[in-house]
Amino acid sequence: MPQMLIWRRHTPKCTHRRKGREFLKCSCPLWADGYANGRREYRVSLKTRDMGRGLKRAAELDAPGAPVLEPIKTAVKAFMQRCTDLQPSTRRKYLNSLSQLQQFCEAQKIDIVSDLTVETLEAFRAGRNLNPITSLKELHTLRQFFGLCFDRRWISANIAKLIKGPRSIRPNDVEPYTASEVAKIIAASDAFGRGAYERSRARDGAPVAIHGIADR
Numbered sequence: 001m002p003q004m005l006i007w008r009r010h011t012p013k014c015t016h017r018r019k020g021r022e023f024l025k026c027s028c029p030l031w032a033d034g035y036a037n038g039r040r041e042y043r044v045s046l047k048t049r050d051m052g053r054g055l056k057r058a059a060e061l062d063a064p065g066a067p068v069l070e071p072i073k074t075a076v077k078a079f080m081q082r083c084t085d086l087q088p089s090t091r092r093k094y095l096n097s098l099s100q101l102q103q104f105c106e107a108q109k110i111d112i113v114s115d116l117t118v119e120t121l122e123a124f125r126a127g128r129n130l131n132p133i134t135s136l137k138e139l140h141t142l143r144q145f146f147g148l149c150f151d152r153r154w155i156s157a158n159i160a161k162l163i164k165g166p167r168s169i170r171p172n173d174v175e176p177y178t179a180s181e182v183a184k185i186i187a188a189s190d191a192f193g194r195g196a197y198e199r200s201r202a203r204d205g206a207p208v209a210i211h212g213i214a215d216r
C-alpha cells in the first residue's frame with residue numbers, strides 16, 4: 001500500500017510559505033504525494049483548499065477499486081514499449097500523437113491519466129486540425145492507448161471510445177490506390193468465388209471493403 005503525504009502548495013502571497021510545504025495551517029491549495037518503498041509514485045492536486053474535502057478526496061484516491069494514479073508520461077512510455085514490434089513509421093505516428101496529447105495535458109496541469117475526461121480529450125481533438133482520415137487514424141491510436149490505460153486500471157473507462165470519429169469522410173479524402181495495389185486487389189478477387197458472376201461482384205466490392213472506413 002503506497003503511503004500518502006498531504007501538503008500545501010503555498011502561494012507567493014502566503015505569509016507561511018517559508019515554513020515549508022508540510023505546514024498546513026493556512027488556506028493554500030492542497031496536494032498529495034504517494035510513496036511506495038520510499039520512492040514518489042505520483043503527485044496529484046486534491047483540487048481544494050479545504051482540509052476536510054482534501055482528506056475525503058485523498059481517501060477516494062486510496063480506496064480499493066479506485067484507478068491507480070499513473071502519470072501520463074509513464075503511461076505513454078508503457079504504450080510505446082508495447083509497440084516495439086510495429087513499423088518504425090507507425091511508431092513515430094503513435095508517439096507524435098501521444099506526445100501532442102501529453103503537451104496538451106501539461107498545459108492544462110493534468111499529470112495523471114485518471115484526471116483525463118472525455119471533455120478534455122474532445123478539447124484536445126478540436127485543437128488538432130487534422131484532415132478527416134488522419135483524424136480518424138489518430139482516434140484509433142487514442143482508443144488503443146486508453147484501452148491499455150483501462151486494462152491496467154489507470155483510468156475507469158476507455159474515454160477515447162466515447163468520442164465519435166470525423167463525421168464526413170468524402171471519397172476524395174481517401175488515399176488513392178497505386179496501380180500495383182489495384183492489381184493485387186483484382187488478383188485477390190479472382191482467387192475466390194466460383195462463378196464469373198461472383199468474381200465480378202467481389203471485384204466491384206473489393207475496394208470498398210479494403211477502404212475500411214466503416215467504423216467511423
Ligand SMILES: [Zn+2]
Nearest residue numbers: 010014026028
Ligand atoms: Zn500557505
